[in-house]
Amino acid sequence: xxxxxxxxxxxxxxxxxxxxxxxxxxxxxxxxxxxxxxxxxxxxxxxxxxxxxxxxxxxxxxxxxxxxxxxxxxxxxxxxxxxxxxxxxxxxxxxxxxxxxxxxxxxxxxxxxxxxxxxxxxxxxxxxxxxxxxxxxxxxxxxxxxxxxxxxxxxxxxxxxxxxxxxxxxxxxxxxxxxxxxxxxxxxxxxxxxxxxxxxxxxxxxxxxxxxxxxxxxxxxxxxxxxxxxxxxxxxxxxxxxxxxxxxxxxxxxxxxxxxxxxxxxxxxxxxxxxxxxxxxxxxxxxxxxxxxxxxxxxxxxxxxxxxxxxxxxxxxxxxxxxxxxxxxxxxxxxxxxxxxxxxxxxxxxxxxxxxxxxxxxxxxxxxxxxxxxxxxxxxxxxxxxxxxxxxxxxxxxxxxxxxxxxxxxxxxxxxxxxxxxxxxxxxxxxxxxxxxxxxxxxxxxxxxxxxxxxxxxxxxxxxxxxxxxxxxxxxxxxxxxxxxxxxxxxxxxxxxxxxxxxxxxxxxxxxxxxxxxxxxxxxxxxxxxxxxxxxxxxxxxxxxxxxxxxxxxxxxxxxxxxxxxxxxxxxxxxxxxxxxxxxxxxxxxxxxxxxxxxxxxxxxxxxxxxxxxxxxxxxxxxxxxxxxxxxxxxxxxxxxxxxxxxxxxxxxxxxxxxxxxxxxxxxxxxxxxxxxxxxxxxxxxxxxxxxxxxxxxxxxxxxxxxxxxxxxxxxxxxxxxxxxxxxxxxxxxxxxxxxxxxxxxxxxxxxxxxxxxxx
Amino acid sequence: xxxxxxxxxxxxxxxxxxxxxxxxxxxxxxxxxxxxxxxxxxxxxxxxxxxxxxxxxxxxxxxxxxxxxxxxxxxxxxxxxxxxxxxxxxxxxxxxxxxxxxxxxxxxxxxxxxxxxxxxxxxxxxxxxxxxxxxxxxxxxxxxxxxxxxx
Ligand code: FES
Ligand code: FES
Numbered sequence: 001x002x003x004x005x006x007x008x009x010x011x012x013x014x015x016x017x018x019x020x021x022x023x024x025x026x027x028x029x030x031x032x033x034x035x036x037x038x039x040x041x042x043x044x045x046x047x048x049x050x051x052x053x054x055x056x057x058x059x060x061x062x063x064x065x066x067x068x069x070x071x072x073x074x075x076x077x078x079x080x081x082x083x084x085x086x087x088x089x090x091x092x093x094x095x096x097x098x099x100x101x102x103x104x105x106x107x108x109x110x111x112x113x114x115x116x117x118x119x120x121x122x123x124x125x126x127x128x129x130x131x132x133x134x135x136x137x138x139x140x141x142x143x144x145x146x147x148x149x150x151x152x153x154x155x156x157x158x159x160x161x162x163x164x165x166x167x168x169x170x171x172x173x174x175x176x177x178x179x180x181x182x183x184x185x186x187x188x189x190x191x192x193x194x195x196x197x198x199x200x201x202x203x204x205x206x207x208x209x210x211x212x213x214x215x216x217x218x219x220x221x222x223x224x225x226x227x228x229x230x231x232x233x234x235x236x237x238x239x240x241x242x243x244x245x246x247x248x249x250x251x252x253x254x255x256x257x258x259x260x261x262x263x264x265x266x267x268x269x270x271x272x273x274x275x276x277x278x279x280x281x282x283x284x285x286x287x288x289x290x291x292x293x294x295x296x297x298x299x300x301x302x303x304x305x306x307x308x309x310x311x312x313x314x315x316x317x318x319x320x321x322x323x324x325x326x327x328x329x330x331x332x333x334x335x336x337x338x339x340x341x342x343x344x345x346x347x348x349x350x351x352x353x354x355x356x357x358x359x360x361x362x363x364x365x366x367x368x369x370x371x372x373x374x375x376x377x378x379x380x381x382x383x384x385x386x387x388x389x390x391x392x393x394x395x396x397x398x399x400x401x402x403x404x405x406x407x408x409x410x411x412x413x414x415x416x417x418x419x420x421x422x423x424x425x426x427x428x429x430x431x432x433x434x435x436x437x438x439x440x441x442x443x444x445x446x447x448x449x450x451x452x453x454x455x456x457x458x459x460x461x462x463x464x465x466x467x468x469x470x471x472x473x474x475x476x477x478x479x480x481x482x483x484x485x486x487x488x489x490x491x492x493x494x495x496x497x498x499x500x501x502x503x504x505x506x507x508x509x510x511x512x513x514x515x516x517x518x519x520x521x522x523x524x525x526x527x528x529x530x531x532x533x534x535x536x537x538x539x540x541x542x543x544x545x546x547x548x549x550x551x552x553x554x555x556x557x558x559x560x561x562x563x564x565x566x567x568x569x570x571x572x573x574x575x576x577x578x579x580x581x582x583x584x585x586x587x588x589x590x591x592x593x594x595x596x597x598x599x600x601x602x603x604x605x606x607x608x609x610x611x612x613x614x615x616x617x618x619x620x621x622x623x624x625x626x627x628x629x630x631x632x633x634x635x636x637x638x639x640x641x642x643x644x645x646x647x648x649x650x651x652x653x654x655x656x657x658x659x660x661x662x663x664x665x666x667x668x669x670x671x672x673x674x675x676x677x678x679x680x681x682x683x684x685x686x687x688x689x690x691x692x693x694x695x696x697x698x699x700x701x702x703x704x705x706x707x708x709x710x711x712x713x714x715x716x717x718x719x720x721x722x723x724x725x726x727x728x729x730x731x732x733x734x735x736x737x738x739x740x741x742x743x744x745x746x747x748x749x750x751x752x753x754x755x756x757x758x759x760x
Numbered sequence: 761x762x763x764x765x766x767x768x769x770x771x772x773x774x775x776x777x778x779x780x781x782x783x784x785x786x787x788x789x790x791x792x793x794x795x796x797x798x799x800x801x802x803x804x805x806x807x808x809x810x811x812x813x814x815x816x817x818x819x820x821x822x823x824x825x826x827x828x829x830x831x832x833x834x835x836x837x838x839x840x841x842x843x844x845x846x847x848x849x850x851x852x853x854x855x856x857x858x859x860x861x862x863x864x865x866x867x868x869x870x871x872x873x874x875x876x877x878x879x880x881x882x883x884x885x886x887x888x889x890x891x892x893x894x895x896x897x898x899x900x901x902x903x904x905x906x907x908x909x910x911x
Contacts, residue, residue, distance in 0.1 A: 075856030075893045215857035216848045217840035218793015218833035222858055225792035233787075258776065288796075289776070289783040360797055360805060360858040360892040409795070409858030410892050441798040662852055666895070670855055673894025696802035696890060704896045705883040711897060 057086050057129050059137075063157065063171030065092045070102040071122070072113040072381050073211070074359075074411030075670070076726050077663030080210040081119065082126055085659055088198040089130025089191055092170070093157035099210050104383025104403035112382040114416045114525070115580065116626035116724025119659055123722050131188040133177075140176035141168045156197075193719070202662040209663070211407065223364045223379030223406040224438070231366060231434040234427050235291040236266065238280035238447050241304040241689035242521050243268070246281060253297035254283055259290025263298070264430045266423060272486040273522050275389040277423045278447055284431055288438050304689060310520040312353070312453070312685035319455030319517060320349050322476045327515035328490055331501035333573030334509035339470025343461040346548050350458070350537035351751040354684035355451035356699055357526055361409020362444040367424035368434035373400040374425050379408040381416035393422040394429060401425075412674075413525040417449050442694040449524025450684055452477040454533035458541040466549025468560060470509040473541075475500050475534060482519035489516035491530070497578040499534025499731065502569055504591050504624060505542070506562030510573060521686065527674060531625045531731035536752070539621035539735035544748065553739060554607050554620045557598060561622075564592030580626050586721055593629040597652040597716060598622045601631035604714055605650040615639060617743025621736040626724025628655040629716075632672070632736040634708070638744045642759040646676060646737070649711040651729055656720035664725045665713040671729025672711040677702040678730070679737045681755045700755075764825045766791075767835025777823035781815075782806045784822055785832060793833035793861045797890065804889030807862040808832045814869040816888075833861040836868060844868055847905035855893035863889050867903050876907050 058066040067086050073079035079099055087097050102108055110121065134154045141159035142149040145166055152161050157170045193200075214220035239245065251263040261284050268279035283294035366377040367390070374394065380386050383403035391398040408415055420437055428435040439447075454477035461470040479491040491514050496502075501512045526532070539557075546556035567589040569577040579587060601607070601620065612618060615638045622631040633650040651668040658664050681700040685692050693699040734752075741759065742748050749757045762773045766789065773784060780799075785791045785808070794817055797805030801819040808817045809831040836842050844864050847853075854860045863886070870877060870885035877885060882900050891899065 073856075075854075077855075209852055209854060211857065212849050212852075212854070213840060215854045215860055216845040216864060217837075218791070218861045220857055221792070222795075224796060224858075225786075227790065287779075287783060287787045289779045289787070293776075358892060360803070360856065360890070361795070362797075408856060410856045438796075441800070441803075666852065666855055666898070669897060670894035673891075673896065695800055696798050697800070701890060701892055702894070702896075703888075703890060704886050704900065707894060707896045709879075709897065709900075 059174045061171050061174045063096050065097045066100055068100045068102050070108040070111050071118040072405050074408035077660055078118050081660040084198040085126040086130040088196055089127045090133045091154045101405050104387050111384050116726040119722045131190050132183055135183050136177040136180050137173045140173045199659050202660045220407055222361050222409045224361050226366055226377040226406050228434045231436050232284050233288045233291045234282045234284045234435050234437045235295045236280050236282045237295050237298050238278045239302055241308045243305040243307050244302045247301040247303040250299035254294040257294040259287055260285040260294035264427050272484050275417050275419050277419045282427050307520045308689040310686050310689040319476045322515040323455045323457035323474045327474055327513035330496045330514050331512035331573045336470045336472050336509045336511040339461050339509040343463050345461055347459045350456040352454050352533040354453045355682045356445050356448045356684050357412045357414035359410030359414050362439040363420040364438050365421040365424040366436045367428045369429040375402045376421055377404045378421050379406050381411045386418040386421045389418045389422050390425045412527045445694050445699050446691040449522045451526035452523050456537040468507050471507045472511050474513045476515035476517050478517045478519035478523050480523050482523050493576050493578045495530040498530035501574045505560040528727040528730040535623045535731035536734045540738050543739040554602050561591050561595050564595045566590050587627040593654050594622050597629050597631040597654050601633045601652040605633040612743035615744055617740045619736045619739025621732040623732040625728045625731050628723035628728040630728045630732050632732040634736040634740040636740040636744050646708040649708040652714045654716035655723040655725050656718050657722045667725045668713040668729040669711045672733050673702050673707045675730045675733030676708055679734050681753050683753050762822050762826045765829045773822055778821045780818050781820050782817040791832050791834050805859050805862040807865040814866050843906040843909040847902040851898045851902040853895050853898040853902050855895055859891045863899055
């Protein structure tokens with residue numbers, strides 16, 4: 001067994017050891033924003049000053065710039081994009097920039113790579129950090145030359161005294177700059193947009209992905225690849241029904257498997273389930289394979305508990321039934337009932353099943369318990385949640401848990417829930433060695449925090465011109481809040497504010513309701529969360545209304561949006577609107593931007609030029625989510641056997657200011673594929689409380705031929721603040737696809753996945 | 761004792777002959793470029809070459825490797841500059857990157873067999889490789905780019 005990879009994992013991450021003693025280190029806080037200079041010797045002082053640095057930017061005397069990324073890389077490009085921002089403002093030469101991955105540490109502020117908010121939250125502070133460094137370097141040079149600062153300029157790693165042409169490299173200035181006081185925020189001069197050299201400039205540029213070479217040559221270290229000395233492997237047999245417990249265990253045969261050393265019982269979670277492990281029996285061995293083999297030989301009898309009768313077919317009927325009845329009102333504008341008393345009434349029910357994340361890399365974690373402390377190496381979206389969860393599971397202090405963040409082989413929300421790390425820590429404590437817990441694909445599919453199943457009911461009234469006069473949307477789903485409250489029956493403002501109470505249509509009478517549903521599996525967030533079911537039903541229904549009114553769907557959606565304005569949802573019947581955690585001043589809800597992406601999508605896709613029908617069709621949908629505005633147009637072909645092909649998709653994105661356009665395009669291409677998969681084949685179902693799927697043979701995700709063949713992504717030029725990009729592509733894609741299938745076949749698919757529908 | 765050649769080096773193995781090659785590569789040789797994605801031959805993340813053919817190392821046991829030559833991503837090109845690897849970089853193919861070594865290994869065999877594959881031939885050749893991040897259109901384009909360079 002080699003330990004060659006230890007370095008790969010541990011070399012990064014240690015802020016303290018990262019810089020040489022003479023390095024110039026700059027740290028900045030996320031909110032409130034300020035920066036201070038610091039040399040490494042008194043760095044501890046800065047930390048002790050109760051300031052919470054979110055970013056460290058350091059310059060070595062040899063000119064190397066270190067930028068610490070405090071967010072996790074799971075495929076969005078964030079490990080490259082955040083440093084680009086600071087490097088640009090610093091006027092650093094990209095070839096001299098080294099990227100370091102932060103460990104979990106509350107001093108970074110929020111490190112949860114979730115909610116499409118890394119750039120939203122870090123754009124300004126990273127710019128200010130870079131600008132502060134640039135100013136300090138300029139001042140250091142001016143002082144050395146004894147010339148006014150205003151005669152000097154910093155460009156591409158060099159400060160120049162313009163009148164004399166004297167030059168000093170950044171490296172030469174590092175020590176002097178580190179001794180200067182940090183400029184006040186008011187002194188910083190951020191670069192003008194036209195001066196940006198990296199921000200917004202990555203098309204066809206290899207800097208788009210910092211880890212490229214490591215990835216293509218197999219050297220990139222994902223969590224699955226990490227190793228530490230003396231490590232053993234574990235595979236866990238978990239209760240097949242959520243909340244189940246071990247009744248009896250016979251591990252004799254398992255212990256006879258060559259390489260297996262012992263078994264370890266993991267206690268069941270105490271409700272609510274939170275991020276606790278599910279419990280079960282771990283088989284510990286000297287290789288992954290031996291652990292898998294030993295596990296197969298375990299004889300476990302389970303006490304399955306209350307969820308053992310849970311059945312997805314029955315549950316689905318219940319959700320759809322509940323959705324027909326009045327629920328808790330989460331938006332009430334005008335008088336829907338009065339509107340429904342006249343005109344043409346259209347009604348429809350929709351259904352989206354449970355979905356699994358199925359990240360390409362299954363959950364995996366290494367933990368080492370030693371002297372009352374835990375060190376962990378994890379592909380995690382949220383290293384601070386790892387610290388909290390492990391600390392709680394072992395009864396130790398949060399500060400006694402160190403979490404190193406590896407690359408993630410996909411995240412999609414799964415890897416912000418660190419149950420798998422607590423498992424590794426518990427086993428390590430029991431065996432006294434570092435332990436790597438490897439989830440199989442079956443474990444991943446059967447023991448996920450699933451995206452919620454949902455039943456929706458829609459009703460609308462149309463006047464004689466086909467204009468919508470009343471709109472009712474009822475949604476029933478097991479809420480993510482069941483994670484922290486096992487009695488939870490209703491959703492909360494986050495779920496409501498994803499396509500239910502933030503419906504942007506300019507309809508005078510609107511009501512949104514949420515009916516009760518109990519969770520029988522662990523529910524969690526998956527890329528774009530409740531938007532998946534709310535926007536699917538809402539924008540499918542809008543398409544139905546267009547057809548009922550005999551209108552073109554795209555024009556009709558524009559008409560539903562109205563002339564366009566800044567919405568004040570709280571004045572329009574929404575009790576509390578969460579706006580993705582942002583203030584409405586900074587991130588207003590502007591339906592003009594929705595109109596614009598739709599109009600561009602019409603143009604780019606040649607909407608309306610070719611007549612739909614006979615197995616060919618185009619569908620469209622538009623949505624604002626994570627403060628970004630996205631329109632999707634999907635073109636489908638459905639053959640005589642009902643087989644669907646997606647030759648072309650168009651995504652038009654207004655995500656405000658875009659830092660790494662190349663990676664933004666890739667996020668939307670990927671969202672199209674994920675959206676297509678959700679619509680085509682995505683379904684987790686349970687019988688007798690047990691998940692029926694287990695691997696890619698029965699939980700199918702798109703392969704090359706089922707995926708959209710070509711997705712064209714158009715980014716709208718914008719000076720607005722940056723919005724999210726990881727998630728917002730998924731919500732409009734699913735209904736655009738369903739609407740395209742309707743256009744091609746005349747079949748309205750109201751229940752996902754399509755694979756269950758008869759299209760011909 | 762099973763003797764085999766991995767990336768040009770002679771190796772001998774005397775463990776469980778039923779153990780899949782994947783775990784030998786990853787756990788014993790620390791060649792972690794070959795990935796575990798499904799364990800049942802469904803995803804292609806574990807693709808390597810055996811005597812020049814693309815195989816799923818998760819579903820190929822050590823006893824099926826006696827006297828065989830195995831090439832992994834680590835051995836595809838000593839400098840990491842195989843035309844496919846260059847095309848991957850040029851097209852900015854990866855997102856998370858986890859599936860990509862398997863994709864490249866599969867594509868390498870595809871291009872050995874078909875010099876200028878059509879869209880359909882690429883789809884068929886790559887049908888066993890899942891990319892959950894959804895980089896398929898770039899994979900398709902990069903294969904075409906590499907095919908051109910190799911021609
Ligand atoms: S891990 Fe071998 S095909 Fe998936
Ligand atoms: S790049 Fe993430 S699975 Fe392919």
